[in-house]
Amino acid sequence: MAVYIKPIPVLTGKVAEKFEEAARKSEANRATVDFSREVAMAKRILEKSNIRKFKS
Numbered sequence: 627m628a629v630y631i632k633p634i635p636v637l638t639g640k641v642a643e644k645f646e647e648a649a650r651k652s653e654a655n656r657a658t659v660d661f662s663r664e665v666a667m668a669k670r671i672l673e674k675s676n677i678r679k680f681k682s
Contacts, residue, residue, distance in 0.1 A: 637645050
């Protein structure tokens with residue numbers, strides 16, 4: 627039995643330009659999130675679990 631494959635929508639005109647502009651802005655700001663707190667928390671959890679040894 628064949629399964630219908632939906633066509634991929636394509637952006638055109640001003641919508642496409644607006645999308646590309648938003649994508650460029652997002653790409654330029656992608657490294658602005660600081661995950662150091664989460665990394666430190668994960669490191670502490672793994673140190674307590676004795677699953678993996680970390681050097682401090």
